[in-house]
């Protein structure tokens with residue numbers, strides 16, 4: 402098992418990250434919780450809910466249920482179950498369940514206790530750590546939210562056994578992203594040398610990978626807990642390209658596949674600006690291809706206007722201009738505006 406660790410966030414609040422090797426451990430931790438417990442899952446993670454939990458809310462799965470109605474259901478259930486401020490809300494699910502439950506916990510009686518048990522790869526390495534809570538509102542993704550770190554994140558790799566392949570590959574996109582944000586190349590070397598075992602979800606290999614990936618995320622959020630210094634924004638590497646691709650892709654593309662493509666475009670952009678050399682591009686593209694990501698995907702010329710309009714809407718704006726996360730090497734992100742002509746040359750077919 403990877404070692405447990407804690408991450409210190411805003412005002413010295415810490416999140417304890419622990420690896421658990423069986424769902425029995427989860428039951429034991431819940432039994433050890435002082436006070437009342439309410440557990441929130443969705444229909445796909447509900448099978449993991451320990452029998453002993455009577456107070457439970459099972460939400461319908463999917464981003465389109467990341468709504469006020471879901472928060473209302475949780476808060477109503479909390480009232481029915483007489484939860485107090487020292488009671489615990491536990492989220493057992495992917496990023497959607499964790500984001501909604503965390504928002505509910507931050508609002509209920511001005512904040513009750515919160516434990517997250519992520520059950521998707523994306524949520525384990527990304528959404529569960531860092532204190533961001535959210536629901537979508539009137540078409541705006543994550544428009545309403547608070548900052549409310551969980552007291553514990555319990556990582557249970559065995560929950561990934563039932564995760565559909567497409568969701569697993571999607572989560573891996575974020576892990577690969579972390580490899581380029583890490584200065585010591587340990588995660589890069591690990592991903593490079595264990596590809597087969599990672600793709601076949603070998604448990605021991607996964608635990609090591611999760612530990613390395615989580616430490617990269619932790620190192621960025623600890624240095625910039627409230628995303629005010631530009632350090633934490635580096636975690637959006639590849640995301641400006643990815644969000645624009647996702648928004649114009651009519652047939653739907655998974656987030657992680659878009660992120661992997663976005664990372665390759667950010668690396669190409671860094672190269673075009675003279676920030677990295679051939680060898681770095683070769684290493685980055687090689688790793689992304691090794692995991693089967695299509696980094697040669699390009700946008701049809703007739704979709705360019707939609708693509709660049711979507712880039713403009715991206716939230717990482719500074720003084721009216723969009724700042725992309727680029728790289729000067731492993732673990733050396735920089736935020737920089739990029740001219741539209743350069744973006745076009747990187748993403749449009751035949752440009």
Ligand SMILES: NC(=O)c1ccc[n+]([C@@H]2O[C@H](COP(=O)([O-])OP(=O)(O)OC[C@H]3O[C@@H](n4cnc5c(N)ncnc54)[C@H](O)[C@@H]3O)[C@@H](O)[C@H]2O)c1
Pocket residue numbers: 443444445446462463464467494495496497498500520521522523524527528529530531532533534535543560561562563564565568
């Ligand atoms: N708070 C943050 O910092 C942060 C960071 C990144 C992403 N997010 C949010 O996370 C969400 C995406 O997270 P996600 O990819 O986990 O999506 P998700 O929660 O929708 O889960 C993806 C699918 O997998 C299913 N599922 C979950 N666990 C399963 C399991 N063990 N076995 C089988 N199926 C399972 C879910 O029901 C869902 O259908 C987005 O809403 C995004 O905004 C938040």
